Amino acid sequence: MSQNIVAERYALALFQLAKEHNLIQKIEEELRVVRKSVSENPGFITLLTSPNLSLHEKKNILQNTFSNVSPFVAHTLQLLIDRHRQSDIVDVATAFIDLANEENGVAEATVYSTRPLTAEEAERISASFAPRVGRRSLNIENIVDSNILGGVKIRIENRIYDGSLRGKLDRLERTLIS
Known part of the structure:
Protein backbone atom coordinates (compact mmCIF):
# COMPACT_ATOMS: atom_id res chain seq x y z
CA MET A 1 0.00 0.00 0.00
CA SER A 2 1.03 3.57 -0.49
CA GLN A 3 2.18 5.77 2.38
CA ASN A 4 -0.73 8.19 1.94
CA ILE A 5 -3.52 7.15 4.32
CA VAL A 6 -6.03 9.58 2.79
CA ALA A 7 -5.35 8.18 -0.68
CA GLU A 8 -5.78 4.65 0.66
CA ARG A 9 -9.21 5.54 2.03
CA TYR A 10 -10.40 6.97 -1.30
CA ALA A 11 -8.95 3.96 -3.11
CA LEU A 12 -10.63 1.53 -0.73
CA ALA A 13 -14.01 3.21 -1.21
CA LEU A 14 -13.60 3.10 -4.98
CA PHE A 15 -12.41 -0.51 -4.79
CA GLN A 16 -15.48 -1.56 -2.79
CA LEU A 17 -17.74 0.10 -5.38
CA ALA A 18 -15.84 -1.57 -8.21
CA LYS A 19 -16.13 -4.94 -6.50
CA GLU A 20 -19.89 -4.54 -5.97
CA HIS A 21 -20.36 -3.78 -9.67
CA ASN A 22 -17.78 -6.30 -10.98
CA LEU A 23 -15.69 -3.50 -12.51
CA ILE A 24 -12.35 -4.01 -10.77
CA GLN A 25 -10.41 -4.77 -13.94
CA LYS A 26 -11.99 -1.96 -15.97
CA ILE A 27 -11.42 0.65 -13.26
CA GLU A 28 -7.88 -0.60 -12.69
CA GLU A 29 -7.08 -0.12 -16.39
CA GLU A 30 -8.60 3.37 -16.33
CA LEU A 31 -6.64 4.33 -13.22
CA ARG A 32 -3.41 3.07 -14.81
CA VAL A 33 -4.06 5.52 -17.66
CA VAL A 34 -4.88 8.33 -15.23
CA ARG A 35 -1.77 7.61 -13.15
CA LYS A 36 0.48 7.49 -16.19
CA SER A 37 -0.99 10.68 -17.66
CA VAL A 38 -0.69 12.65 -14.44
CA SER A 39 2.78 11.28 -13.60
CA GLU A 40 4.17 12.11 -17.03
CA ASN A 41 2.75 15.64 -16.91
CA PRO A 42 3.69 17.22 -13.57
CA GLY A 43 2.31 20.55 -14.74
CA PHE A 44 -1.16 19.01 -14.72
CA ILE A 45 -1.28 18.84 -10.91
CA THR A 46 0.18 22.34 -10.76
CA LEU A 47 -2.67 23.51 -12.97
CA LEU A 48 -5.25 21.75 -10.79
CA THR A 49 -3.83 23.29 -7.61
CA SER A 50 -3.73 26.80 -9.06
CA PRO A 51 -5.69 29.32 -6.98
CA ASN A 52 -6.46 31.22 -10.20
CA LEU A 53 -8.94 28.52 -11.29
CA SER A 54 -12.32 27.94 -9.69
CA LEU A 55 -13.41 24.47 -8.60
CA HIS A 56 -15.79 24.39 -11.56
CA GLU A 57 -12.97 25.14 -14.02
CA LYS A 58 -10.76 22.48 -12.43
CA LYS A 59 -13.56 19.92 -12.68
CA ASN A 60 -14.09 20.83 -16.34
CA ILE A 61 -10.38 20.32 -17.03
CA LEU A 62 -10.53 16.88 -15.40
CA GLN A 63 -13.74 15.98 -17.20
CA ASN A 64 -12.31 16.98 -20.58
CA THR A 65 -8.96 15.29 -19.96
CA PHE A 66 -10.43 12.00 -18.75
CA SER A 67 -13.70 11.96 -20.67
CA ASN A 68 -13.55 8.22 -21.40
CA VAL A 69 -13.37 6.97 -17.81
CA SER A 70 -16.23 5.28 -16.01
CA PRO A 71 -18.57 7.34 -13.83
CA PHE A 72 -16.99 5.86 -10.68
CA VAL A 73 -13.51 7.07 -11.63
CA ALA A 74 -14.83 10.43 -12.85
CA HIS A 75 -16.74 10.96 -9.61
CA THR A 76 -13.68 10.03 -7.51
CA LEU A 77 -11.54 12.52 -9.42
CA GLN A 78 -14.22 15.21 -9.01
CA LEU A 79 -14.41 14.42 -5.28
CA LEU A 80 -10.65 14.83 -4.96
CA ILE A 81 -10.99 18.28 -6.55
CA ASP A 82 -13.87 19.19 -4.20
CA ARG A 83 -11.78 18.21 -1.18
CA HIS A 84 -8.64 19.99 -2.48
CA ARG A 85 -6.80 16.66 -2.80
CA GLN A 86 -5.64 17.07 -6.41
CA SER A 87 -2.10 16.12 -5.46
CA ASP A 88 -3.36 12.71 -4.26
CA ILE A 89 -4.64 11.55 -7.66
CA VAL A 90 -1.56 9.41 -8.38
CA ASP A 91 -1.55 7.98 -4.85
CA VAL A 92 -5.24 7.04 -5.07
CA ALA A 93 -4.65 5.31 -8.40
CA THR A 94 -1.62 3.45 -7.03
CA ALA A 95 -3.48 2.37 -3.89
CA PHE A 96 -6.41 1.10 -5.99
CA ILE A 97 -4.05 -0.85 -8.26
CA ASP A 98 -2.41 -2.37 -5.17
CA LEU A 99 -5.83 -3.46 -3.86
CA ALA A 100 -6.78 -4.93 -7.24
CA ASN A 101 -3.47 -6.78 -7.45
CA GLU A 102 -3.98 -8.19 -3.96
CA GLU A 103 -7.49 -9.33 -4.87
CA ASN A 104 -6.31 -11.01 -8.09
Missing part, protein backbone atom coordinates in the same frame (compact mmCIF):
# COMPACT_ATOMS: atom_id res chain seq x y z
CA GLY A 105 -3.10 -12.54 -6.73
CA VAL A 106 -0.93 -10.40 -8.98
CA ALA A 107 2.32 -8.59 -8.14
CA GLU A 108 3.87 -5.66 -9.98
CA ALA A 109 7.32 -6.47 -11.37
CA THR A 110 9.92 -4.43 -13.19
CA VAL A 111 12.22 -6.47 -15.40
CA TYR A 112 15.42 -4.86 -16.66
CA SER A 113 16.90 -6.50 -19.74
CA THR A 114 19.27 -5.60 -22.56
CA ARG A 115 16.50 -5.98 -25.13
CA PRO A 116 12.70 -6.02 -25.05
CA LEU A 117 11.27 -9.27 -23.68
CA THR A 118 9.10 -11.43 -25.91
CA ALA A 119 5.66 -12.41 -24.65
CA GLU A 120 6.91 -15.95 -24.08
CA GLU A 121 9.89 -14.74 -22.02
CA ALA A 122 7.67 -12.49 -19.93
CA GLU A 123 5.28 -15.39 -19.32
CA ARG A 124 8.15 -17.69 -18.25
CA ILE A 125 9.48 -15.03 -15.86
CA SER A 126 6.00 -14.58 -14.44
CA ALA A 127 5.49 -18.33 -13.99
CA SER A 128 8.89 -18.72 -12.36
CA PHE A 129 8.92 -15.73 -10.00
CA ALA A 130 5.25 -15.29 -9.01
CA PRO A 131 5.28 -18.30 -6.64
CA ARG A 132 8.40 -16.91 -4.94
CA VAL A 133 6.41 -13.90 -3.77
CA GLY A 134 3.21 -15.84 -3.09
CA ARG A 135 1.26 -14.63 -6.12
CA ARG A 136 -0.38 -16.32 -9.12
CA SER A 137 1.19 -14.06 -11.73
CA LEU A 138 3.23 -10.94 -12.33
CA ASN A 139 2.28 -7.75 -14.13
CA ILE A 140 5.59 -7.10 -15.86
CA GLU A 141 6.94 -3.73 -16.92
CA ASN A 142 9.98 -4.30 -19.10
CA ILE A 143 12.73 -1.65 -19.08
CA VAL A 144 15.53 -1.95 -21.59
CA ASP A 145 18.83 -1.13 -19.88
CA SER A 146 22.09 -1.76 -21.72
CA ASN A 147 24.09 -1.13 -18.52
CA ILE A 148 23.24 -4.58 -17.17
CA LEU A 149 25.31 -6.08 -20.03
CA GLY A 150 23.31 -9.33 -20.17
CA GLY A 151 20.76 -11.41 -18.28
CA VAL A 152 17.89 -9.84 -16.37
CA LYS A 153 17.31 -7.96 -13.15
CA ILE A 154 13.86 -8.33 -11.63
CA ARG A 155 12.29 -6.08 -9.01
CA ILE A 156 9.11 -7.39 -7.37
CA GLU A 157 7.72 -5.20 -4.59
CA ASN A 158 10.72 -4.72 -2.27
CA ARG A 159 12.72 -7.70 -3.56
CA ILE A 160 15.40 -7.64 -6.23
CA TYR A 161 16.55 -10.73 -8.11
CA ASP A 162 19.72 -9.80 -9.94
CA GLY A 163 20.76 -12.31 -12.59
CA SER A 164 22.42 -9.66 -14.74
CA LEU A 165 26.00 -9.88 -15.89
CA ARG A 166 26.64 -6.45 -14.32
CA GLY A 167 25.36 -7.76 -10.96
CA LYS A 168 27.55 -10.86 -11.17
CA LEU A 169 30.61 -8.76 -11.99
CA ASP A 170 29.88 -6.42 -9.09
CA ARG A 171 29.53 -9.37 -6.69
CA LEU A 172 32.78 -10.89 -8.00
CA GLU A 173 34.56 -7.56 -7.50
CA ARG A 174 33.33 -7.32 -3.89
CA THR A 175 34.49 -10.90 -3.26
CA LEU A 176 37.94 -10.25 -4.70
CA ILE A 177 38.39 -7.02 -2.76
CA SER A 178 37.44 -8.54 0.61
